[in-house]
Amino acid sequence: MDATSTISMELATPTFSQRLWQLAARREYGIAIVLAIIIAGVTTKNHDFLSGENVRDILIHCTQPLIVSCGVMLVIVTGEIDISVGSALALLTAVLGWLASPTHYHWPAWAAILATLALGAILGLINGLLVTLVRIPSIIVTLGMLTMLRGLTVILMSHPRPDGRAGDITDMPYSVRFFGIGKILGISTSLWITAIVVVFTALLITFTPLGRRIYAVGSNPHAARLSGLSVTRVKIFTFMFTGFLVGVATIVTQLATVTSGLGQGFELLVVTCVVVGGVSISGGVGTMIGVVLGVILIQIQSTVLIFLKLGTNAANWNQAIQGALILIAVLIDQVASRGEKRIGGGH
Amino acid sequence: MVRIGHWIGSVALAAVIALSGCSKSESTHESASQPASAIKPTVYLLPKKKGVPYFETCAKGAREAADKLGVDLTYDGPTSGSADEAAKMIEQWTLQGADVIAVSASDPAPLAPVMKSARSKGVHVITWDSDTPADSREFFVCQASAEQIGNALCDTLAKDIGGGNADNADGEVAIVTAQMTAANQNEWIKYIKARLEKYPKLKLVDIQPSNDDQTKAQQVTQDMLKAHANLKGVFAISSQAFPGAAEAIKQAGKVGQVQVTGLSTPNDMKKYVHDGTVKSVVLWNTVDLGYLTTCVADALAKGTLKKGATTFNAGRLGEKKIDGDVILLGDIIVFNKDNIDQFDF
């Protein structure tokens, strides 16, 4: 059919079930060790780093990328990719703002939220249908969506307000913001929601038939199809799930105002987190713990640099450090897995 | 069979393109298709970044002037804020036969050569909001120079930190900018740094990018609040950074202890000014800025404004002073609790 099947055929070595876990487990140790070193280093320089308040804030910084990563991880495990999430996040936030804000349509919070989640799922469905039924490569579909949705967001945000006044959406009602800044049992609602999403995804991939199918599709679509699995349905599900989760990420926003610049570069951030977390871009491999650690490792970086108090020019190096971090992560991983997988060179 | 498929596909695609072309041409104004005439000058107004409230309010004033003066006004600019894209648009408008192009330069370096080349082809080029080197334009419609903006931001924050008296200001300050590479912001930072020397007790400890993303702005402000215990003030110098930084201070419960200021349209920050998070917002009347720019462009195209004039009659704004080749809008406004409700833009 085409090269995807050949790629996955090659990778479908008999290592699937057990050795997969061994491999992935090692990657998690690797990230955990790097994380521990970084945290230990910063804490010796600045003791406030491990204060309860800071740990909470770091976790809150992780909420949006982590929620979306759960979906993108599944998409990548099936051997596809979704890079439209950045623009989708911007568009959904704008839509949520338009629907919920008292200066705009002023829908009740539940209706605005449901509509946002539904729109997210619909965007995901469109991606999924284009990938499976029309058979356009997912990177193309989501690249196209990335540009289109960004354009739509700008059009929506510069559309004249219903009340005829100038300015952005500045007053997201508290009933919506409760999911971002509210607290349940003393812990931020956004953390509860993220925890639910992560646990749900972990249960989904470990204990349900659907989860096993997702991995089967990614490791060998031909075999999966022959054994009677609907590859199409599985893939559509992962895209819809991702879209839905972008909707969830929209709702846990910490912000009261909506501007059109949201989510720029978010898609690459998420893919980076997922890949650093050990999910193989060729499909079939990846664990929830790895992704969680990957997100924390990437998101903690900016906080770390601020806590090191390196002065006013230090932030110019942020991006270089992030790039180097990814290179080191893949390098360690590759060197570590050399011994086990000889045929790995290529792709 | 294959060939027929190809034909069907291409005809369908062509139809889609043609249809989209026709249907939309009715709804938009057909400024481009009309030939430039002496009676109705074609004016192109270029913002640094399209789609942000600052420039949308400028456009509002510009449209008001255009309707009054009978100017064929086109307002367009890069939604990405890329100066390279802006340069390409200027080149395109030159080919389209613009009479006047009014440029707000996000980065003078790539724009100045293009503007010079447009001038050499007989187009009047002016700058507004943000200037380029003097030989690349005829006039600059100026609300404030980068130096004045930097000074105003610095003085305002010092005053807010000092509880009304700038000389009492003491402690650490930080900057949240757009991208680290944003030319405009870097220019302001330069002048903020210079002005800070006037306040020896204020120490600049960090500059962080927000990448034009409010969430990121909120996160870095939050981190800086914790990392620098003595942080007393934040300059949030982009339209995304300002609300993000204000929200971070509010959520950290540091309202009153840490001051934040920046440039923003009053409507966007009213909420934070009223709840006390933000004491002062620095800006000028953006609607009037757009209005004045269009008036100048119109006068230039009709030949009523020449080099060497010392005053300019700008409709409802009255007489405006011209200083050399700089047309002055008026003063920087500091919005606070008492006056912000008087402005609606």
Place this chain on the structure above:
Amino acid sequence: MLLLVLIALMLTAGHLEPKFVSSRSQEGLLSHVWDLAMLALPMTFIIITGGIDLSVGSMMALTSVTLGKLYIAGHHPLWLAILAALCVGIACGLLNAIFITKVGVHPLIVTLATYSAYRGLAEGISLPEIYSGFPDWFRSLGQNTYGSLQLIGWLFIIAAVFCAIVLAKTPFGRSIYAIGFNETAARFSGLKVNRAKVIIYTLSGLAAAIVSINYSGLRDNAQANVGLNMELDVITAVVLGGTSIFGGRGRILGTILGVALIHETREFVGWHYHRNEYVPLVVGALLIVAVAANALLMRRSSRT
């Protein structure tokens, strides 16, 4: 087929905006296309092998900063700065290639990492200063036209013809297709897979350097912001030109048409609607519709 779409677009454009299709306008707008066109050539090779290069825009930034830092800030002679910029471009491409071939990491991940790393280095090295003030002779090389094309235009034509011949007629070109079609098979049949990959990724770096040097001449500045978001445009152009993202299929002529179509669409949307926000909308839709049409037609033709 792409040609027909292009013709349809130009006919529509000519109907709505007669001035847009005049040779004067088209010539004037031509300078906007060369960056995209130049980078699309090596990208075609890369995508045919089943790879991808997300770091082209960042390589442009790093070479641009090298040029500016050495010449403007370091007061070194310009020829030396240009040479250094070219070397940096080649080195960046080579580093990508080494990670892809020797370390064996997927190109998407390697270039995603270097996408951050190269631009990050450019920002760090320049402490985002903007270097301008290049000498007149250098700027005229970027700006002047020689027989209606700029220097880089002629360079592109030569490069395109060269690439087309190499891809279609030489053993090297055949090995590019073979790698994309089935890499393992290519390896087993004795093709120098790694060498081919090193060459094409390095060429991508070289092209980025050339484009950014030309940019410095054209716009008289060098900075870390150059080439922002360029990678997605280039990939869009190549894929629109019929190159399969899975590898094994694609032609230089297709890429040229893809580049032309994106260029004309973008300029026309700007020219006619004066709504910059429509541009991504239309280009994104064009990409999806074109590839979808292609996929549907392919399926139909394989069925009959």
